[in-house]
Amino acid sequence: MPDDFTPPDTALTRLRESVPLVHCITNYVAMDLAANVLLAAGGSPAMVHAEEEVADFAPIAGALTINTGTLSPPWLRAMEAAADAANGAGVPWVLDPVANFATPYRRDASQRLLQRKPAILRGNASEILALAGQSGAGKGADSGDTVEAAEDAARALARQTGAVVAVTGPVDFVTDDTRAARVAGGSDRMPKVTAMGCSQAGLMGGFAAVVPPLDAAVAALVLFAEAGTQGERASQGPGSFRVAFLDALAGITPEELSNAAHLTWL
Numbered sequence: 001m002p003d004d005f006t007p008p009d010t011a012l013t014r015l016r017e018s019v020p021l022v023h024c025i026t027n028y029v030a031m032d033l034a035a036n037v038l039l040a041a042g043g044s045p046a047m048v049h050a051e052e053e054v055a056d057f058a059p060i061a062g063a064l065t066i067n068t069g070t071l072s073p074p075w076l077r078a079m080e081a082a083a084d085a086a087n088g089a090g091v092p093w094v095l096d097p098v099a100n101f102a103t104p105y106r107r108d109a110s111q112r113l114l115q116r117k118p119a120i121l122r123g124n125a126s127e128i129l130a131l132a133g134q135s136g137a138g139k140g141a142d143s144g145d146t147v148e149a150a151e152d153a154a155r156a157l158a159r160q161t162g163a164v165v166a167v168t169g170p171v172d173f174v175t176d177d178t179r180a181a182r183v184a185g186g187s188d189r190m191p192k193v194t195a196m197g198c199s200q201a202g203l204m205g206g207f208a209a210v211v212p213p214l215d216a217a218v219a220a221l222v223l224f225a226e227a228g229t230q231g232e233r234a235s236q237g238p239g240s241f242r243v244a245f246l247d248a249l250a251g252i253t254p255e256e257l258s259n260a261a262h263l264t265w266l
């Protein structure tokens with residue numbers, strides 16, 4: 001473990017003590033689950049996306065999260081204004097470039113947002129490859145590429161942008177270019193529930209309000225891995241998994257996180 005790293009159990013304690021306000025600009029599909037994931041874990045979500053108010057809201061939040069899942073021009077204008085306001089106020093923000101490989105509009109929008117320097121960049125493997133200018137095999141919002149295939153792209157993006165980059169999948173990869181880790185665990189029911197990735201980006205915002213970006217990304221990945229593992233045991237399929245996952249997020253103690261062996265430093 002790096003010297004100055006805040007372990008996930010400490011990050012979870014801080015999250016629950018401070019219950020940070022997280023400004024979420026996320027898609028129509030994800031709004032419900034993303035808000036519930038933050039509430040269950042220990043944050044205070046607010047879904048605010050009107051371009052008339054985002055610049056007033058972002059500075060009062062502990063963190064901002066931007067997800068391009070159901071993008072259109074007014075949303076993109078709001079995202080850019082929110083990112084600028086967050087940067088101006090020193091509020092960390094998270095970018096989740098959903099399906100940026102699917103159309104030129106999404107690709108260009110994601111690049112414009114990336115230029116505004118998110119603290120954390122989270123995507124599935126196909127999204128991270130596309131952000132690095134490489135073409136993968138994604139389909140809609142789903143990845144068609146392996147996490148391993150996107151690791152070099154993640155390192156290059158971290159180096160070029162200064163962001164912590166998290167690539168998610170069966171085993172996640174996260175790096176700030178100098179440090180890198182893998183997070184195993186979770187459940188193969190997770191990709192069968194829509195908006196799991198979007199919700200994780202929201203949770204990374206919650207953690208980014210209380211610990212530094214790499215520590216925040218790792219904490220969210222590890223908490224998802226443990227809640228996914230526990231949620232699978234308590235469920236029969238994707239529907240009951242979604243409920244069991246939220247219950248697990250709320251019930252997991254810092255001690256359980258410190259005993260869970262999901263995290264490996266490289």
Ligand SMILES: Nc1ncnc2c1ncn2[C@@H]1O[C@H](COP(=O)(O)OP(=O)(O)O)[C@@H](O)[C@H]1O
Nearest residue numbers: 124168169170185186187188190191196197224
């Ligand atoms: N097959 C799997 N086994 C375990 N965990 C998974 C699996 N697929 C995805 N996850 C987890 O689901 C969460 C969302 O990741 P992912 O499905 O890659 O994102 P997205 O929904 O953006 O495509 C992450 O915590 C990831 O670790």
Ligand SMILES: Cc1ncsc1CCOP(=O)(O)O
Nearest residue numbers: 027029069141195196197198
């Ligand atoms: C299905 C879908 N379509 C547009 S956004 C969205 C949700 C994607 O969620 P996730 O990336 O977390 O799977």
Ligand SMILES: [Mg+2]
Nearest residue numbers: 098124197198
């Ligand atoms: Mg996604």
